[in-house]
Amino acid sequence: MISLPINFGLTSGIQVGMKYAKANGYDIAIQFDGDGQHEAKYLKKLVNEIEKNNVDVAIGSRFVEKKKPFTARMIGNRLISFVIKIVTWKKIKDPTSGMRAYNKKAIDMFNSNASLTPEPDTVVYMIKKGLKVKEVQVEMKDREFGESYLNIFKSVKYMVNILLSIIFIRTFTRKEK
């Protein structure tokens, strides 16, 4: 466990993990919610994708085999999915999922670009850079403890941030030759 002396937010936490993974030469790094929403038994599935199927980023998705419900909470999810489809021509069914596994290539990317966050716009960046992103069906539970950092106002702000980032910044990401 790495404890940071100053609370700098979620992104900073993920980034320090990526630095640690690189410094210790790890092959795979996993992004995982600690509030009981995610179940560790599905991690094997994600890691399998990377190890066996040559995938660079595996996303634990709720909606690969199951249908996305038409609820208010899914409006944002659908909107981000739609924008990602337009920008990358790829269908990401659960872009806001916080359960992801990254291989060495993706870990290196996190280390070389400080603007990468654990949010959907990073997925767009990685697709644009030519990484293979694949979704894997998982189940998620309701959070057992802790509180989401999103309330109504923050949700709107989050959506605007993510959409602006995808549309105006990540769209212009070019694949390296």
Add this chain to the structure above:
Amino acid sequence: MSLTLRIILFVGSLVSFYLCVKKIKQAKLKVENSITWMVGSFILILMSIFENTVGWIANKFGFMSSANFVFFIIIVFLLIQVFIDNIRLSILNEKIKNLNHYIALKENADERKANNKK
């Protein structure tokens, strides 16, 4: 430009100039950060003195009055200053974040070393 506005500009610029020099002497303001303020207040002093030139330029650019032109210059100056400050803030933020990471990783490595020795 009315005489009142010219006097306000002149006095205001002098005061900001004086404050800059004072803060630099107290080491509360870096010289390189103060240059924009110094240049800014100097331009305002020039504008309050050479009213005719300002009026001529304002007329060429199509401003309704030279006062509008002076305000326009001030707004542009402030926007640039805010933008520069924003960039500086982001850079500082990034540096603190990296320091934060460095401390955390270092402490973690030291802890593991200590545990291995036991």
